[in-house]
Amino acid sequence: MAVISITILISFKTGGMWKKTNTYIELPEVKFDSNCYFIVTQDNGDPFDYYFWSPFDELNQLQHDRLMAPIVSVTENDVDDNGVTDYATIEIKFKYPEEKFEVKSLHWMLFYKFTLNRRSIIQANGVIFDEIHRPTNLASYFVQSDLVFDQRKPLPSYGNYHFKNDLFSKYTDDIDENSTGTEFNYGSVSYQPYEIRKQAMLANYTLKMDRKVDFWEPKSAETTDYLKLSFEFHVLASELVYETDASELLKWVWIQILAIFVIVNCVFQQLTAVFIENGVFGTLVRHNKVDKLE
Structure with a gap:
């Protein structure tokens, strides 16, 4: 005794x-759409010398005189035929807003949705973002990077969790709200790029760029009147940490x-x-x- x-x-x-906790290797199912957020400036210190495009209709209508509409093309490839996208290519073209406008600063955000379904089913939105500053006018910009899953806390071991389309909410730690079938209320947030990035960084589950390489081409007399942006992402299987059931x-x-x-x-x-x-x-x-x- x-x-x-x-x-x-x-x-x-x-x-x-x-x-x-338990660790499993899983490939997130990632879907990109045409939603993107871009801000271009001449880096001359003038806060009103910019043009942009956003996925927010209210913001676009409010500053319609500063819009530069993009042409977006998304290509997704399933290389190993497992039903999940391995490579995603996003091609974007902007017509230069003014003949003398020089794009020396570029802030970009690409929005996506991802799904996990090995243990619990988790659906959420996310954003990949970065910025570039160059001394000369940009004609094209290319980014190639791996995408890996990033988590701040263990994933729930079971249940169906659906994050609403409003990207900028916070995951709740309330047990009742984390029950099966619950949709999380994200609330409203500012359209400022800094605020969007901050809220994205606070997300418990997201994707991040790894092993990124990028290069740019300066504008010359031979280049076209379009600013060309190209993004190639390789979605990698990641070690995901789940709570033990x-x-x-x-x-x-x-x-x-x-x-x-x-x-x-x-x-x-x-x-x-x-x-x-x-x-x-x-x-x-x-x-x-x-x-x-x-």
Whole structure:
């Protein structure tokens, strides 16, 4: 009884040493659309000397005199025929807003949706962003990068989680709101690029660029009147960390308790034998009393 009590006490007093997370290799299903956010400036210090395009109708209508509409082409390839996109290419063309306008600064954002379905089903939106500053007028810009999954906390082990199309909400830690079938309320946020980036960085689950290479071509007399942007992304399988579900947790609890029980029981028996052998417990003398029948 003492051995069992010590075993349980060690197991739960230490908070448990069993596996609370599991790691699986999974390829996120990523879908790009034509939604993009671009801001070009001449880098001359004038805050009003810019042109842009955004996926927000309200912002576009408010500053319609500063719009530069893009031509967007998205190509997705499934190289290994597993039903999930491995390579995505986004080609974008802008007509220069003015003949003398020089694009020396470019801020870009590309919006996407991703799905995970190995354990729990998680659907969410995300944004990939970067910026470039060059001393001469840009004619074209090319980016090639791997995309890997990035997480700030373990994924839930089961359930169906759908993040609303409003990209800039925060994942809630409320257990009730994380139940199966719940849609998360993102709320509203500013259209400023800085605010969008900040909210995207706070997302618990997102994709990020890795091993990026980019180059640019300056505008010359031979180049066209279009600013050309090209993005090539290779979506990689990533090691995703999931929370351990109840059945797996019970398995590891049982294994740990059994292991601790065996160790404690062995140590307890060895110590008891040593104490008795060295007379620590003293010698108990037993007197047998025999009654004779007369």
